[in-house]
Amino acid sequence: MIEMEGTDPVGTIARREGGTEPDYRRxxxxxxxxxxxxxxxxxxxxxxLRTALIAPELLPARTYDALFTTHGVTMLFLFALPAIWGxxxxxxxxxxxxDRLAFARAGRLALRLLPAAALGIxxxxxxxxxxxxxxxxxxxxxxxxxxxxxxxxxxxxxALVGLLAVVASxxxxxxxxxxxxxRRRTVRWLDLDLFTWSVLTAAAMAVLSFPxxxxxxxxxxxxxxxxxxxxxxxxxSPLLWQHLFWFFAHPLVxxxxxxxxxxxxxxxxxxxxxxxxxxxxxxxxxxxIGVLSFTVWGHxxxxxxxxxxxxxxxxxxxLAVALPSSIKAFGWLATLWRGTVRLTxxxxxxxxxxxxxxxxxxxxVALAAVPLGAIYNGTHYVVxxxxxxxxxxxxxxxxxxxxxxxxxLTGRWYDPRLAALHLRLTxxxxxxxxxxxxxxGLAGLPRRAATYPAAYAPLHQxxxxxxxxxxxxxxxxxxxxxxxxxxxxxxxxxxxxxxGGPRRTTTESP
Amino acid sequence: xxxxxxxxxxxAGLGPTTLVFAVASVACHxxxxxxxxTLPAFLAALGWGPxxxxxxxxxxxxxAVGIGGLGPGDSLPRAAVAALAALGLVVWAGAPAIDGxxxxxxxxxxxxxxxxxxxxxxxxxxxxGPDGSGFAATGPLADTDGSRxxxxxxxxxxxxxxxxxxxxxTAGAAxxxxxxxxxxxxxxxxxxxxxxxxxxxxxxAAGGADRRRPDDPDRGxxxxxxxxxxxxxxxxxxxxxxxxxxxxxxxxxxxxxxxxVRAATSLVALSLVLVVDAxxxxxxxxxxxxxxAFALLVGVESxxxxxxxxxxxxxxxxxxxxxxxxxxxxxxxxxxxxxVAAGPDVAVLGVLFALFGARxxxxxxxxxLGGRATAPPGADDDRRTVPRTPPTVRGxxxxxxxxxxxxxxxxxxxxxxxxxxxxxxxxxxGVRELSRSVG
Ligand code: HEM
Ligand SMILES: [Cu+2]
Numbered sequence: 001m002i003e004m005e006g007t008d009p010v011g012t013i014a015r016r017e018g019g020t021e022p023d024y025r026r027x028x029x030x031x032x033x034x035x036x037x038x039x040x041x042x043x044x045x046x047x048x049l050r051t052a053l054i055a056p057e058l059l060p061a062r063t064y065d066a067l068f069t070t071h072g073v074t075m076l077f078l079f080a081l082p083a084i085w086g087x088x089x090x091x092x093x094x095x096x097x098x099d100r101l102a103f104a105r106a107g108r109l110a111l112r113l114l115p116a117a118a119l120g121i122x123x124x125x126x127x128x129x130x131x132x133x134x135x136x137x138x139x140x141x142x143x144x145x146x147x148x149x150x151x152x153x154x155x156x157x158x159a160l161v162g163l164l165a166v167v168a169s170x171x172x173x174x175x176x177x178x179x180x181x182x183r184r185r186t187v188r189w190l191d192l193d194l195f196t197w198s199v200l201t202a203a204a205m206a207v208l209s210f211p212x213x214x215x216x217x218x219x220x221x222x223x224x225x226x227x228x229x230x231x232x233x234x235x236x237s238p239l240l241w242q243h244l245f246w247f248f249a250h251p252l253v254x255x256x257x258x259x260x261x262x263x264x265x266x267x268x269x270x271x272x273x274x275x276x277x278x279x280x281x282x283x284x285x286x287x288x289i290g291v292l293s294f295t296v297w298g299h300x301x302x303x304x305x306x307x308x309x310x311x312x313x314x315x316x317x318x319l320a321v322a323l324p325s326s327i328k329a330f331g332w333l334a335t336l337w338r339g340t341v342r343l344t345x346x347x348x349x350x351x352x353x354x355x356x357x358x359x360x361x362x363x364x365v366a367l368a369a370v371p372l373g374a375i376y377n378g379t380h381y382v383v384x385x386x387x388x389x390x391x392x393x394x395x396x397x398x399x400x401x402x403x404x405x406x407x408x409l410t411g412r413w414y415d416p417r418l419a420a421l422h423l424r425l426t427x428x429x430x431x432x433x434x435x436x437x438x439x440x441g442l443a444g445l446p447r448r449a450a451t452y453p454a455a456y457a458p459l460h461q462x463x464x465x466x467x468x469x470x471x472x473x474x475x476x477x478x479x480x481x482x483x484x485x486x487x488x489x490x491x492x493x494x495x496x497x498x499x500g501g502p503r504r505t506t507t508e509s510p
Numbered sequence: 511x512x513x514x515x516x517x518x519x520x521x522a523g524l525g526p527t528t529l530v531f532a533v534a535s536v537a538c539h540x541x542x543x544x545x546x547x548t549l550p551a552f553l554a555a556l557g558w559g560p561x562x563x564x565x566x567x568x569x570x571x572x573x574a575v576g577i578g579g580l581g582p583g584d585s586l587p588r589a590a591v592a593a594l595a596a597l598g599l600v601v602w603a604g605a606p607a608i609d610g611x612x613x614x615x616x617x618x619x620x621x622x623x624x625x626x627x628x629x630x631x632x633x634x635x636x637x638x639g640p641d642g643s644g645f646a647a648t649g650p651l652a653d654t655d656g657s658r659x660x661x662x663x664x665x666x667x668x669x670x671x672x673x674x675x676x677x678x679x680t681a682g683a684a685x686x687x688x689x690x691x692x693x694x695x696x697x698x699x700x701x702x703x704x705x706x707x708x709x710x711x712x713x714x715a716a717g718g719a720d721r722r723r724p725d726d727p728d729r730g731x732x733x734x735x736x737x738x739x740x741x742x743x744x745x746x747x748x749x750x751x752x753x754x755x756x757x758x759x760x761x762x763x764x765x766x767x768x769x770x771v772r773a774a775t776s777l778v779a780l781s782l783v784l785v786v787d788a789x790x791x792x793x794x795x796x797x798x799x800x801x802x803a804f805a806l807l808v809g810v811e812s813x814x815x816x817x818x819x820x821x822x823x824x825x826x827x828x829x830x831x832x833x834x835x836x837x838x839x840x841x842x843x844x845x846x847x848x849x850v851a852a853g854p855d856v857a858v859l860g861v862l863f864a865l866f867g868a869r870x871x872x873x874x875x876x877x878x879l880g881g882r883a884t885a886p887p888g889a890d891d892d893r894r895t896v897p898r899t900p901p902t903v904r905g906x907x908x909x910x911x912x913x914x915x916x917x918x919x920x921x922x923x924x925x926x927x928x929x930x931x932x933x934x935x936x937x938x939x940g941v942r943e944l945s946r947s948v949g
């Protein structure tokens with residue numbers, strides 16, 4: 001039933017046989033399709049948001065608040081997360097030598113919850129499109145009280161319900177993947193590939209952290225609908241929300257970043273023609289990130305007047321988390337160094353992702369240092385930091401995964417020239433957009449404000465140019481996928497074998 | 511399975527990246543044109559008058575003519591041309607605020623000049639090349655035969671295709687501009703156009719990055735070969751005078767006549783936006799903002815240009831070139847004054863703009879422009895030919911017309927009626943000269 005190629009389990013996904021597709025692959029594929037659609041919607045939000053910033057008359061300020069909220073929530077929960085789980089479903093069972101999912105029903109249910117999550121989270125926009133009297137949520141993706149408790153907009157309640165659906169779906173998926181590896185694995189633990197390790201760690205983190213979001217969302221709903229006082233009044237405190245939220249959300253960002261690290265590790269090793277340098281260390285670093293990232297949530301709250309001693313403690317654990325992250329980066333660079341590099345689309349995309357990871361990491365470490373964080377907290381600098389990580393690293397790594405697994409999932413080649421053009425536009429766009437935001441942040445411009453002094457207009461315009469370039473690039477990506485899935489040249493069973501791959505003129509470097 | 515089944519980049523032809531390059535270039539072209547045409551309104555919103563707009567256009571044109579004067583071998587790679595254009599548009603978009611950001615003392619006008627300089631390579635040598643609209647309509651690149659231009663995307667190799675594509679791009683950009691200006695004023699709308707154009711330019715740069723320019727022989731079959739001389743070519747005034755004096759009197763008169771008509775066009779093209787902006791706004795009960803109306807009019811103009819280019823072969827076949835030329839240019843000459851007279855009547859303005867755009871149909875017959883003005887083989891009726899001026903004279907005319915937008919701006923500052931009336935007088939004078947030479 002499964003065809004496996006010796007040394008590279010992730011490189012070969014069981015193919016459709018006799019018209020039947022294994023459950024895990026179907027669930028994975030559907031997750032990916034969902035993520036693609038939601039990514040388009042979230043991307044459209046971003047494009048409108050950038051337009052509102054350069055031509056405010058075209059979109060009212062209130063819309064701007066809604067746009068950055070729905071953009072963030074959509075990209076994190078409806079795009080990045082499902083995309084990552086999609087790859088995990090499609091790849092991990094084959095990679096661990098399992099013939100099927102354990103708890104396949106959980107996986108199917110997780111899939112079915114996604115549209116419900118989308119409906120809830122995007123209820124405001126959907127209602128608006130249907131002409132109803134609701135407005136999209138405009139609280140920011142962090143739903144901070146008291147703003148989120150005071151807004152009477154019913155779309156906020158629906159969005160919180162949507163988040164509960166995300167939690168349920170995620171926990172089911174994580175449980176399903178963990179159980180599959182534990183019960184159906186036929187490969188020794190230490191022989192598991194790095195992508196599988198990263199998925200395992202992320203799944204474990206998700207199981208531990210997402211229920212906290214569920215609890216916080218239930219409390220907030222109760223404050224809103226039942227007038228309880230968890231986050232307000234004499235009994236509660238808005239700070240409680242922040243603690244709960246960031247205790248969940250910092251692990252969330254590592255749930256989102258670890259599997260992409262796994263993809264990059266795999267792709268870099270594969271197209272350098274060697275094992276990842278420091279493979280064992282990389283596995284330990286992954287696990288270390290998993291544990292440590294539960295201890296650093298306070299670095300999002302430096303501005304809340306927390307006890308200085310706690311601040312210093314959070315600063316040091318945050319710097320400690322940066323350590324295993326940089327170990328990973330060094331492993332990639334060392335692998336590339338002296339490797340026999342084949343510049344395929346997944347490889348080029350991964351290399352660009354490593355570049356953005358470095359910038360995101362450096363800007364993050366600067367934020368973690370208390371004195372600097374105090375200055376840049378709440379400015380566009382933070383926006384630039386996490387977008388270098390999320391768009392630059394997570395986004396590009398997901399694209400690398402898409403190119404890498406496309407021939408395996410569809411049995412066809414994508415168009416390598418379009419892929420190269422797509423990558424060029426995406427990387428240049430991200431660099432331009434977020435370098436501009438970084439400059440705005442360094443100049444002290446606060447984030448989440450629709451208006452700004454005139455002198456900053458050129459930087460905002462530049463950021464808009466970058467964002468639109470990314471959008472153009474993704475149109476080409478989707479076009480390539482659709483076209484190639486139907487009429488691309490057939491790919492061999494092991495498309496990435498040393499002599500394989502769609503050729504471009506300079507695929508080989510000494 | 512063997513690697514032969516893998517797609518390879520040598521799959522020539524109209525691949526998807528070529529298509530992306532062509533579409534992005536055409537869109538960029540259109541947006542550059544719209545930005546150029548609305549620039550005076552943008553400057554007005556910033557508190558600058560028509561003379562400032564004339565300065566920007568004249569400087570941009572001077573650089574473009576200088577670049578056009580370089581030999582074809584000196585051309586920049588087309589990705590670089592597109593990237594420079596994108597940069598120029600970004601500078602335009604931010605012009606009013608860059609000083610505040612960087613602490614430079616250039617003022618908005620200074621940055622607009624920088625942007626115009628960056629855009630010059632695109633105007634001289636871009637994918638669509640000079641096509642007689644935008645700044646090009648206002649100066650020496652106006653109505654050139656499109657012999658320059660890196661339109662080597664296969665699609666766009668032939669100048670006629672290029673002009674068609676350019677008109678389509680301008681029409682599309684005009685639609686976008688109309689929508690933008692319907693929601694916002696010149697001060698915010700202009701940067702939106704410029705930013706969008708920059709995105710298209712960068713997309714073109716990315717799409718064109720791995721393609722080389724075609725070998726020159728490839729383009730040998732195109733009519734552009736008929737006039738391969740550099741655009742300026744006024745290296746030596748004495749030589750120019752010698753050449754001028756050696757020309758037959760009929761050719762000289764024709765050159766003067768056609769040159770006057772071109773000067774008339776160049777004087778007013780840039781100010782049209784100001785006329786419409788001022789004229790339409792006084793119309794009562796109008797829902798469309800004047801700038802939006804102007805953008806639509808530019809769209810109509812480019813449809814006129816499209817029709818003109820499309821009709822050219824048929825006209826060359828059938829019409830009597832001399833009557834065509836004098837008649838057509840006479841109509842063109844009365845357009846400026848009519849625009850001022852039309853006031854707020856958008857329907858009349860639409861007709862006038864369409865006629866203004868349709869002058870592309872006359873291009874082959876014009877003594878200082880046409881590449882195909884000679885008689886079709888076999889037709890030895892000399893009534894079917896018009897005089898053609900030699901390349902040096904054309905270069906001199908182009909160089910002289912660089913100053914037209916500045917002069918036009920100054921005249922407009924004096925009085926719109928004076929500027930547009932003078933343009934019409936000059937145009938009619940030119941037509942009279944022409945009819946003397948061909949009659
Ligand atoms: C080298 C590792 C990293 C360090 C040291 C770091 C540090 C920080 C710090 C200190 C903040 C708080 C900024 C503030 O509000 O003042 C922050 C915010 C953020 N970081 Fe990171 N970070 C790192 C990696 C990542 C990664 C890998 C991701 C995502 C994949 C990420 C996503 C975010 C997000 C989303 C926020 C902002 C949340 C918000 O306020 O909306 N970071 N980071
Ligand atoms: Cu964090």
